[in-house]
Amino acid sequence: TQLLEQSPQFLSIQEGENLTVYCNSSSVFSSLQWYRQEPGEGPVLLVTVVTGGEVKKLKRLTFQFGDARKDSSLHITAAQTGDTGLYLCAGGMDSNYQLIWGAGTKLIIKP
Amino acid sequence: EAGVAQSPRYKIIEKRQSVAFWCNPISGHATLYWYQQILGQGPKLLIQFQNNGVVDDSQLPKDRFSAERLKGVDSTLKIQPAKLEDSAVYLCASSFTKFSGANVLTFGAGSRLTVL
Numbered sequence: 766t767q768l769l770e771q772s773p774q775f776l777s778i779q780e781g782e783n784l785t786v787y788c789n790s791s792s793v794f795s796s797l798q799w800y801r802q803e804p805g806e807g808p809v810l811l812v813t814v815v816t817g818g819e820v821k822k823l824k825r826l827t828f829q830f831g832d833a834r835k836d837s838s839l840h841i842t843a844a845q846t847g848d849t850g851l852y853l854c855a856g857g858m859d860s861n862y863q864l865i866w867g868a869g870t871k872l873i874i875k876p
Numbered sequence: 877e878a879g880v881a882q883s884p885r886y887k888i889i890e891k892r893q894s895v896a897f898w899c900n901p902i903s904g905h906a907t908l909y910w911y912q913q914i915l916g917q918g919p920k921l922l923i924q925f926q927n928n929g930v931v932d933d934s935q936l937p938k939d940r941f942s943a944e945r946l947k948g949v950d951s952t953l954k955i956q957p958a959k960l961e962d963s964a965v966y967l968c969a970s971s972f973t974k975f976s977g978a979n980v981l982t983f984g985a986g987s988r989l990t991v992l
Contacts, residue, residue, distance in 0.1 A: 806986070807983025807984050807985055807986050809983070810980055853919075862974050863921060864981070866920070867918050868916070869916075
């Protein structure tokens with residue numbers, strides 16, 4: 766069974782602080798996607814990483830795919846209240862038509 | 877481009893009653909997904925359609941859940957009879973292709989079901 770474990774499950778920090786959340790698996794994925802979900806809305810895709818070791822930046826958000834394509838991290842610099850939400854990772858495999866979802870990290874940024 | 881439309885946004889029913897949810901995907905998207913998201917958890921795939929055919933329904937509780945996508949465009953998900961544990965948000969998503977490698981899923985806002 767393929768599993769994606771996200772940590773921490775919950776994180777509450779002050780505006781301006783930095784943070785990192787993780788997405789780990791024992792399985793190898795061909796791609797890893799990160800979504801953000803705000804209350805009352807569906808998840809919205811932030812980024813897709815496909816190459817081991819790949820780093821992508823989206824303004825203050827930095828995403829990294831592990832060299833072995835089993836794990837990924839999301840680093841936020843100088844967090845803002847607008848970053849509040851549920852961050853979900855999802856792993857995809859070329860041999861499979863399904864995305865494997867993590868349980869998410871609930872992030873709260875306090876003003 | 878218009879997003880994925882879902883209705884109703886909220887529904888409260890008593891156990892053993894029935895409920896139906898509707899989804900209209902992004903125009904031109906061949907693949908449509910129904911997910912169940914219980915509070916505090918990630919989405920769980922219930923069923924995936926490619927055009928009007930079922931690609932994966934392995935996690936759909938077929939004794940009470942049914943879904944159809946007639947004409948390969950919009951879709952309905954039905955629960956009959958509902959149980960307390962069906963309380964969740966039902967998310968519809970669509971994508972251009974069915975291959976997962978770098979698939980981009982666009983989600984609707986979801987339908988929140990409360991079963992009393």
